[in-house]
Amino acid sequence: MTEATELLRLHETMSVIRRTEKAAHDLFMSGLVKGTTHLAAGQEAVAVGARAALRDGDYAFATYRGHHHAIAWGATPAECLAELMQRATGLNKAKGGSMHLTKAASGMLGSYAIVGSHLPMAVGAAWSARLRGTGQVAVAFFGDGATNIGVFHEALNLAAVWKLPVLFVCENNLYMEYTPIGSVTAVANPAADRASAYGLPAELVDGNDVVAVQDAVVRAAQVARAGDGPTVLEARTYRHYGHSRTDPASYRPDGELESWLERDPLTVSAHRLRSLGLTDDDIKAAEDRAASLVDDAVDTAKSAPDADLAEAFTDVWADGGAAWRT
Amino acid sequence: MADVTTYRESVAEGIAREMRRDDTVVCLGEDIGAAGGVFKTTAGLFEEFGPRRVWDTPISEQAIVGAAMGAAMTGMRPVAEIMFSDFLACCWDYLANEIPKVRYMTGGQVTVPLVIRTANGGGLGFGAQHSQSVENWVLTVPGLKIAAPSTPADVVGLLATAIRSDDPVVFFEHKGLFASKGAPAPDGHEVPFGQAALLREGADVTLVALASTVPLALAGADRLAEQGVRADVLDLRTLVPLDVSSVLRSLERTSRLVVVEENPYQGGWGGTVVSVVAEEGFELLDAPIRRVAGANVPLPFADALEEQVIPTVDKVVDAVRALVDY
Numbered sequence: 001m002t003e004a005t006e007l008l009r010l011h012e013t014m015s016v017i018r019r020t021e022k023a024a025h026d027l028f029m030s031g032l033v034k035g036t037t038h039l040a041a042g043q044e045a046v047a048v049g050a051r052a053a054l055r056d057g058d059y060a061f062a063t064y065r066g067h068h069h070a071i072a073w074g075a076t077p078a079e080c081l082a083e084l085m086q087r088a089t090g091l092n093k094a095k096g097g098s099m100h101l102t103k104a105a106s107g108m109l110g111s112y113a114i115v116g117s118h119l120p121m122a123v124g125a126a127w128s129a130r131l132r133g134t135g136q137v138a139v140a141f142f143g144d145g146a147t148n149i150g151v152f153h154e155a156l157n158l159a160a161v162w163k164l165p166v167l168f169v170c171e172n173n174l175y176m177e178y179t180p181i182g183s184v185t186a187v188a189n190p191a192a193d194r195a196s197a198y199g200l201p202a203e204l205v206d207g208n209d210v211v212a213v214q215d216a217v218v219r220a221a222q223v224a225r226a227g228d229g230p231t232v233l234e235a236r237t238y239r240h241y242g243h244s245r246t247d248p249a250s251y252r253p254d255g256e257l258e259s260w261l262e263r264d265p266l267t268v269s270a271h272r273l274r275s276l277g278l279t280d281d282d283i284k285a286a287e288d289r290a291a292s293l294v295d296d297a298v299d300t301a302k303s304a305p306d307a308d309l310a311e312a313f314t315d316v317w318a319d320g321g322a323a324w325r326t
Numbered sequence: 327m328a329d330v331t332t333y334r335e336s337v338a339e340g341i342a343r344e345m346r347r348d349d350t351v352v353c354l355g356e357d358i359g360a361a362g363g364v365f366k367t368t369a370g371l372f373e374e375f376g377p378r379r380v381w382d383t384p385i386s387e388q389a390i391v392g393a394a395m396g397a398a399m400t401g402m403r404p405v406a407e408i409m410f411s412d413f414l415a416c417c418w419d420y421l422a423n424e425i426p427k428v429r430y431m432t433g434g435q436v437t438v439p440l441v442i443r444t445a446n447g448g449g450l451g452f453g454a455q456h457s458q459s460v461e462n463w464v465l466t467v468p469g470l471k472i473a474a475p476s477t478p479a480d481v482v483g484l485l486a487t488a489i490r491s492d493d494p495v496v497f498f499e500h501k502g503l504f505a506s507k508g509a510p511a512p513d514g515h516e517v518p519f520g521q522a523a524l525l526r527e528g529a530d531v532t533l534v535a536l537a538s539t540v541p542l543a544l545a546g547a548d549r550l551a552e553q554g555v556r557a558d559v560l561d562l563r564t565l566v567p568l569d570v571s572s573v574l575r576s577l578e579r580t581s582r583l584v585v586v587e588e589n590p591y592q593g594g595w596g597g598t599v600v601s602v603v604a605e606e607g608f609e610l611l612d613a614p615i616r617r618v619a620g621a622n623v624p625l626p627f628a629d630a631l632e633e634q635v636i637p638t639v640d641k642v643v644d645a646v647r648a649l650v651d652y
Contacts, residue, residue, distance in 0.1 A: 059400065061396075090433075091433070092431060092432050092433040092435070093433030093434070094433075095430055095431055095432075095433050096431040096432060096433065097431075100431045100432065102431075102432040102433075102435050102436065103435075104432065104435035104436050105435070109396075109399055109400070109436060110428060110432060110436065112424065114419055114423050114424070117392065117419055117420070117423065117424055118392075118424075119392070120388060120389045120391075120392025120393045120395075120396065121392050121393070121395050121396035121399070121424070122396060123389065123392070123393045123396060124392060124393035124394060124395055124396020124397040124398070124399070124400070124404075125396040125397065125399065125400045126396075127393055127396070127397050127402075128396065128397040128399075128400040128401055128402045129400065131352060131378070131397070131402060132401055132402070138396070150388065151388040151389065151392065151419075154384075154386040154388050154389035154392075155388075155389055155392065155393075157384060157386065157389070158383065158384060158386060158389040158393060161384065162381075311433075314434065315429050315430045315432075315433060315434035316429070316430055316468065316469055317429075317469075317493050318429065318437045318439075318491075318492035318493050319491075319492060319493065322468075323567065324468070324566050324567055324568060325520075325566075325567055325568040325569070325570050325602070326520045326521075326567055326568070326569045326570065326571045326572075
């Protein structure tokens with residue numbers, strides 16, 4: 001069982017993510033966030049629970065819906081919001097945007113916007129960890145929609161035959177973009193049901209319970225670090241917003257959102273915190289700290305300078321510049 | 327050391343030299359291990375370096391290249407083989423969207439020191455899906471370096487530069503050259519990228535070639551010499567970076583340009599060479615530029631038909647004659 005103080009810390013991190021997503025939404029509506037966003041409000045427990053189960057230096061690979069993974073892996077709300085607002089201080093120097101948030105220094109090796117593409121990268125990072133003997137594991141977070149992409153199957157097979165320390169964590173939020181995943185998928189549990197085809201263990205996890213996620217990832221990481229190969233975890237969860245900024249999610253059945261909000265990750269963790277003896281004031285203090293952090297982050301990002309024009313021509317080549325000819 | 331070696335043996339030699347020098351260099355691909363590769367270009371590597379550094383993969387091009395990318399992002403220097411260059415299309419997402427963009431879109435947080443080797447080109451009667459020259463595919467993607475050696479020594483020297491590069495390199499070995507012979511590479515041989523080799527000097531015409539078209543250009547130059555026409559023959563050796571400086575310098579002497587490329591005329595790399603010359607060297611020219619390129623048809627099977635649609639010595643000679651008489 002997670003200690004109360006530890007769980008309060010996770011609750012606060014989830015609050016930071018929730019507040020950051022709300023800020024991203026509001027800033028988008030006021031014209032300060034450009035492009036698009038794919039908000040993960042409602043799915044915080046998967047990222048935060050997984051990170052809490054792992055060690056510093058363990059790798060994460062995420063999707064275009066990856067704000068929560070970036071923050072769970074150490075990106076600050078200020079640098080994330082600055083990135084969304086196309087500011088020079090953005091996490092990716094304003095060259096990535098919402099769909100590519102990356103915090104490589106702490107092992108969050110990128111958010112990839114081609115569905116499923118990052119699964120073999122996580123396999124490769126796990127292979128590298130094995131070759132270097134570091135004991136690290138790699139986690140690929142992906143949505144339910146990615147399970148119908150060919151490379152999902154290539155990645156699981158390769159990871160299985162090489163017995164690599166990689167965790168495949170599916171955030172099944174019930175919708176493949178706009179379409180219910182069940183209507184386009186041959187099995188009920190799109191990730192977990194397919195694991196056995198590759199001889200891999202699988203577990204269904206309550207993706208709105210940060211402790212359940214943490215416990216499952218602890219178990220899977222132990223297996224991986226022992227050299228016994230990958231695990232597939234399928235976390236059932238729900239996104240509060242639509243697929244992206246242009247999606248009002250009007251296709252959702254009446255009452256579905258409301259029923260999930262009753263089991264919102266923050267509601268679940270607050271209930272557990274109370275059962276561990278913490279008071280409403282303790283919980284509110286953590287949430288207030290999160291709110292204050294994000295309010296400051298909004299101010300910081302708003303006052304940051306615009307993207308540096310010279311950056312358009314940097315970071316193409318590791319050996320400098322953008323020149324392709326002599 | 328033998329007086330001559332083959333292009334095929336030089337591939338394994340070039341990889342082995344780097345694997346001996348740097349234990350972060352690892353190989354992966356289909357049939358590359360105990361089998362030594364379908365073209366025997368990895369012969370001896372498994373015996374010398376063992377299964378910890380030479381990894382057989384399933385037929386999973388996306389997993390091969392995606393895993394190589396993940397390993398390259400986390401401290402290894404993988405050398406991945408895609409058996410026939412036609413199959414790059416099976417993992418095109420990684421070449422077009424993932425590998426070349428990750429450094430840029432993360433604001434320089436991640437580097438990908440990765441080499442993808444592949445057997446390119448026609449002339450052997452392998453039919454339409456095993457014979458293409460596809461260096462032009464890769465040329466359309468900013469962020470990838472491209473090497474395509476024509477001699478055994480260049481294979482070793484360019485491999486050394488490719489594997490030591492912190493940037494991703496697509497390394498095109500030409501199927502039609504595997505059995506060709508030449509001087510072995512001296513110890514410690516490195517060929518820098520972006521430096522064309524002037525293989526023959528003449529004052530009447532510049533022949534710009536790459537990989538399989540280099541021997542064609544040299545044979546054409548021999549025949550032209552018998553007719554009193556003297557040709558400069560430039561082997562570009564890499565397409566990114568592209569040595570247009572050497573092309574322009576040669577044109578200062580010759581004032582006539584023929585580009586000899588095996589990939590299709592439509593979208594071929596010769597078009598890029600020609601456009602730079604037209605923009606920056608127009609006043610150097612005394613005649614129109616000619617491109618001897620692959621025809622815009624799928625590669626046919628029969629030898630006689632294939633010869634109709636890919637460059638030949640006759641076509642090179644005819645193109646030069648047309649310019650000399652201009």
